[in-house]
Amino acid sequence: MRELLDELKKKIVTELELMDIRPEDIKDDEAFFQGGLGLASIDLLFLVAVLDNDYGVLIDNKELGEKVFINLTTLAEYIMQNRKR
């Protein structure tokens, strides 16, 4: 789990080009949206693509997205349970 969390932090910083944020700056329970990292819907579309590409995890509806994209921990837990690669 720890390894996945750290991997996700790196991917988020790299793929979303979060300037001036280092992976280690992101807390495991930091909210993705509505404050926290302050991501927007277009960022989410990128994250959805990253999960699909890198882990074979598909998130294609709002209800699931609402449960998974709360913070890094909820995301990592969902990947652990559903990853295909």
Added chain:
Amino acid sequence: MTSKPWLKNYEPGVPAHIKYPPITIPQLLLDTKERHPQYIATTFNDTDITYGELNAKVNGMAHALKSLGVKKGTHCVLFLPNTPTYVIAYYAVLKIGAVVVNINVGIQGEELVDSLKTSEAKVIISLDVFIQNVYRVIQNTSIGIVIIHSVFGLEKKMKFEGVPTPLIFNDLVAAHPTHEPDWECRPDDPAVLQFTSGSTGRPKAAILTHQTIVANIIQTVEWVNISETGNDAVLCIIPFFHVFGMNACLNLSVYKGYRMILIPHFAWLDLIPLLTIIKKYKPISLPAVPSLWTALLMSPRATKELFLPLLVPVSGGAPLPARIHGQYEELTGRKIYEAYGLSEASSAALFAPYPKGAPPGSIGVPLPDTEARIVDFDTGTKELAPGEVGELTIRGPQIMQGYYGNEALTREVLRDGWLYTGDLARMDDEGFFYLVDRKDDLIITSGFNVYPSIVEGVLVRHPVVKEAAVVGAPDRIRGQAVKAYVVLETDQKADKEDILAFCRDCLPDFKVPRTIHFVDQIPRNPIGKPLRKSLRPEGENQGG
């Protein structure tokens, strides 16, 4: 202007001149309803409304507005995302000769007050999810009628003392007749006040008439000549409150009898089902901003088959990176067509020739009856030769009347019929145009305009901030990201999160700085204006 080299790039069948019918915008709806009453007009959360039903609801709302005292010329704010409510309200307001005021649902606080005051609107139509933002400022405005579409019943939990009680949109529609109201609009009447951020920090509203908007729809339809199967779908993600969405998605769809797949796109979860929606509805047209194309193409599910029905993929709002053009063409064998437009031009002014496309980096060529020229920065009167960089100016039937209540600014940007866009551009020998930069410091992020002065004005209101300067930094996803440089008051500690939280309370998400840098001083010119260009990272521009 001595020559129009772009005309040789017009596709066969595209006219250089068009005879525009003297009609109003609601006539587009009535004509389509007469021809195809059973065609689906809107699909929202899997619920369909046909053109026959849509027109009946529009009529109900038009009668309701009249009964509330709304008259020809009354300004009515649509503070709505892409929902059937927007579509119904838009045509209802226009049918009775009133004027639509388009305001971005993301704005709040002072910016919302400024926009409402500038527009002198008497009516606002919104959703209950925005009701708190509306009522927080309403007492400082001339709004006397509030109409909401109630999704969650949030209005039932509020008290309305000393402010107008909200009326319920669906109740009003249901309580009024569905026959045509007396139309009071004429082609040369103002139809829409289209808000766009002001470079001086104050909002400005472009006056678009029925005629200018209809002209732009017809120009676009003549330009993109495709064979249709009837009631084809258009994916409407670009907000209708943005001029690109209002014309390329809404009005054009209604004119052609397309099925509008409505995506409200104001909450962070809205785009998740996007690929599923594309697969399900097979849209023939998808107008989008570059960041959306970039995100879509990143998905492993973005296949050739998925995009096969998509005959008109369009990008606007900011330059589309060449690598995204290349990626799409490699995947599908087709092009994404770039358009250049602005609120002051009813939407599109230049467009990549369809279907052959434009050279990489080009924003296309002027639409029929549209002229574009590059002039010198200093006087704006000397036309420059191909290859030289100057200010892009445009003339055509789609250009606005002026800015509402702002004659000085109107005189500044409209000179001898030419619209001075503030964009720096060049034209090649073939008549293709290329954006180079902005004359001012406008930031375009995910297709939305952000004027630095607005963000700076918020930042300096934070108690620990002494000075601020805001610039656009290159961003692969958004094109540009908002970057703030901040000087703190003496002995104050830097708390980035606190400053960002303050910004989020005052600004829509897209204007909140992506990053904040703390610096000792802001470079300024002799009269104290921040030298933003010296803060912008190397190589930063808007394309070209």
